[in-house]
Amino acid sequence: MSAQISSQLLNVACGLFLLTAVGVLWRRQVSALITLLTVQGVALAAIAVILAEQHRSAEAATIAIGVGLLKAVVIPWMLRRVHQQLPDARETRPLVNVSTSLLAAAGLTLLAYSAARPLVALAPTASAKATPVGIAVILIGFFLAATRQRAISQIIGLLLVDNGIAAVAFLATGGVPLIVELGVSVDLALAVLVLQILTSHLHTAFGPTDLDELRELHD
Secondary structure, three states, X not given: OOHHHHHHHHHHHHHHHHHHHHHHXXXXXXXXXXHHHHHHHHHHHHHHHHHHHHHOOHHHHHHHHHHHHHHHHHHHHHHHHHHHOOOOOEOOOOOOOHHHHXXXXXXXXXXXXXXXXXXXXXXXXXXXXXXXXXXXXXXXXXXXXXXXXXXXXXHHHHHHHHHHHHHHHHHHHOOOOHHHHHHXXXXXXXXXXXXXXXXXXXXXXXOOOEHHHHHHHHO
């Protein structure tokens, strides 16, 4: 694969990676959020595969396969199991409406590109120039977790943050040690498993898992 084609494919994968994060702010239905997270996992795996091909690294290729399985298969499958217990789950009362959320996403993306300018100046390669995409997804993930009311939506926000961190690690360094990435991803998979168990018990006992309604039970 030529360097030009590889660079173009990397830009496409990074564009899809960022677009899915913005799409998560646009949609409120939990099933749509899980679908977008799955597509983002595929885009992240594609970024890792392209970088592995560029560096001719077997270890990076192994990481890419592991990332693809965890981010695009295992974790979305676990989230869907949680969603099966709440089939009509939908964000009806987000703290910030959709229009404002999309404007915030644009602002956070500009902030990411501005903050990453010194890093890009140090190594003006195609992968380094795409690093702000990962930073933007991290910021969007934090924003999602802070403005959504349902626990599963907040977990998806944290998963966006983890995807963004992984993307920055891949793009800035050409890959991270396999044990580090897999360790973090397994921790998140366990967190989703705990969420599944807690959601099942809470839904059985109290019904909805909107955080405001759960606080009212405490009050």
